[in-house]
Amino acid sequence: MDTQQARTAVESAFAEVAPDLGHDDLEDAARLRQDLEIDSFDFLRLVQVIADSTGVDTPEQDYHRLDTVGGFIAYVAEHAR
Amino acid sequence: MSEFRMPALGADMEEGTLVEWMIKPGDVVHKGQLVAAVDTDKSVIDVETFEEGVVTELLAQEGDRLPVGAPLAEIVPTPSSGVQAPAPAGSRPRVSPPVRQFAHRAGIDLADVHGSGEGGAITHADVEHAIGAPPHAESPEPEAAAAPAHAPAAPPPRSSPRARRLAAERGIDLATLTGTGPGGAITEADVGRGEGGGTAPSTAAPPAHPRTPPETPGKRAAGLRRTVGALMARSKKTIPHYYLTSTVDLRAATAWLEATNASRPIAGRLVPAALLLRATSIAARETPEMNGYFTDGRFVPSPRVHLGVVVSLRTGGIIAPAILDADELPVDALMERFRDLVARARAGRLQRAEMTEATITVTNLGDLGVDSVLGVIYPPQVALVGFGRVAEQPWAHDGMVGVRPAVTATLSADHRVSDGMRGARFLSRIDELLQSPGAL
Numbered sequence: 001m002d003t004q005q006a007r008t009a010v011e012s013a014f015a016e017v018a019p020d021l022g023h024d025d026l027e028d029a030a031r032l033r034q035d036l037e038i039d040s041f042d043f044l045r046l047v048q049v050i051a052d053s054t055g056v057d058t059p060e061q062d063y064h065r066l067d068t069v070g071g072f073i074a075y076v077a078e079h080a081r
Numbered sequence: 082m083s084e085f086r087m088p089a090l091g092a093d094m095e096e097g098t099l100v101e102w103m104i105k106p107g108d109v110v111h112k113g114q115l116v117a118a119v120d121t122d123k124s125v126i127d128v129e130t131f132e133e134g135v136v137t138e139l140l141a142q143e144g145d146r147l148p149v150g151a152p153l154a155e156i157v158p159t160p161s162s163g164v165q166a167p168a169p170a171g172s173r174p175r176v177s178p179p180v181r182q183f184a185h186r187a188g189i190d191l192a193d194v195h196g197s198g199e200g201g202a203i204t205h206a207d208v209e210h211a212i213g214a215p216p217h218a219e220s221p222e223p224e225a226a227a228a229p230a231h232a233p234a235a236p237p238p239r240s241s242p243r244a245r246r247l248a249a250e251r252g253i254d255l256a257t258l259t260g261t262g263p264g265g266a267i268t269e270a271d272v273g274r275g276e277g278g279g280t281a282p283s284t285a286a287p288p289a290h291p292r293t294p295p296e297t298p299g300k301r302a303a304g305l306r307r308t309v310g311a312l313m314a315r316s317k318k319t320i321p322h323y324y325l326t327s328t329v330d331l332r333a334a335t336a337w338l339e340a341t342n343a344s345r346p347i348a349g350r351l352v353p354a355a356l357l358l359r360a361t362s363i364a365a366r367e368t369p370e371m372n373g374y375f376t377d378g379r380f381v382p383s384p385r386v387h388l389g390v391v392v393s394l395r396t397g398g399i400i401a402p403a404i405l406d407a408d409e410l411p412v413d414a415l416m417e418r419f420r421d422l423v424a425r426a427r428a429g430r431l432q433r434a435e436m437t438e439a440t441i442t443v444t445n446l447g448d449l450g451v452d453s454v455l456g457v458i459y460p461p462q463v464a465l466v467g468f469g470r471v472a473e474q475p476w477a478h479d480g481m482v483g484v485r486p487a488v489t490a491t492l493s494a495d496h497r498v499s500d501g502m503r504g505a506r507f508l509s510r511i512d513e514l515l516q517s518p519g520a521l
Binding site for chain 1: 342346348350393395396419423448449450
């Protein structure tokens with residue numbers, strides 16, 4: 001999956017889990033917990049929505065790679081078929 | 082004759098806005114039936130009636146802001162309870178609450194639905210049928226005479242409660258929108274499109290009757306901040322807090338979670354908070370002095386554990402709705418209920434009991450990286466448990482220093498009810514429970 005497709009998938013996952021976040025909030029450098037106030041429950045739902053939409057099943061030991069929006073997109077781009 | 086009044090939905094509530102009636106004059110209501118939605122600045126809460134009878138008059142309109150205790154509707158007890166009721170407007174078929182709610186969500190007026198069930202009862206299938214059918218031409222209803230001043234000229238379009246709320250917040254007239262939901266009902270998405278599209282609110286027809294001005298999100302956040310501030314000030318003024326802190330070894334809990342989650346699909350995975358909530362629920366059940374209410378100068382312990390959980394709203398402010406009977410839920414069920422509660426709290430849709438019946442509260446700021454939190458008790462509760470970040474810490478054990486995952490648990494408790502000794506036993510019980518995660 002190219003980065004643009006991954007970005008679209010990640011953005012729509014955020015729109016579903018945290019609809020109060022605007023498109024402008026989702027900069028690559030934005031940190032999920034500190035900047036976007038995504039808690040562990042929201043995070044689990046994000047991972048779930050991404051798994052449903054792209055088939056990327058993120059194991060727990062990779063969670064740390066998903067701690068920024070950019071990292072999330074890169075991870076999805078790398079692992080989606 | 083009895084009156085349905087503006088309920089007190091939380092110790093801090095002084096007034097509320099009636100945002101939605103789920104009943105109208107002539108309706109038969111049953112004990113426990115949801116009859117109205119009330120906006121408390123914190124959340125929109127569905128409220129049930131404790132009366133059994135016929136609604137004879139609505140005394141408040143949607144949009145009215147009223148103090149706690151203000152009469153909202155008159156309900157006359159049904160003849161079976163010994164009092165002669167005026168004949169309801171047309172005999173109303175029986176509808177079970179789930180069907181009523183389904184119809185309500187779909188924007189279907191039950192008066193338009195033909196009941197095919199036993200004794201003319203309206204079934205789920207009847208409502209589904211009505212969704213497919215075009216809306217009936219409005220037959221003149223007797224109850225319309227009761228409120229002629231407010232009767233809108235045209236029947237309002239079908240819409241879901243959330244769509245109506247969103248439209249009210251954004252100042253959009255539903256009559257200007259095209260519905261894409263079942264039977265042409267207006268959905269949340271339609272409202273969103275209406276805002277982005279050409280139908281600017283300024284071109285919308287004025288509402289049929291005056292309403293309080295729609296609240297902007299900023300104003301709402303300010304209202305919530307004020308409410309939280311007033312409650313916390315009252316807590317600090319009236320409750321003599323004492324605080325205890327304990328660092329809990331989470332090696333066993335973390336290992337158990339990793340092993341459990343590794344074999345589960347994402348949807349079934351647990352977060353550490355679920356174990357912390359589970360341990361707290363059990364400890365609260367075992368320690369009556371931490372679980373209950375202090376009212377009218379004395380403490381009444383609660384036999385049930387309704388675990389309040391602090392949820393931060395990204396728009397600003399916090400609310401602490403309760404997971405009802407949390408001590409009876411195994412970890413998986415507790416996790417599921419917590420997820421659901423957080424989602425509904427953020428969507429602004431909670432039930433009355435969830436907002437008013439917490440017996441003890443937990444705040445978990447670990448996700449934001451703080452080590453510990455010494456919280457303020459929610460009156461009339463008498464204890465608040467705080468958890469910080471789950472992180473690896475140097476840990477001395479058997480004369481050696483190693484590294485273990487740990488969390489700092491804190492207790493803020495009410496000195497009128499307990500002392501540090503009891504509080505310490507409560508905290509150490511939480512610690513003990515977390516050492517055997519498989520048994521939780």
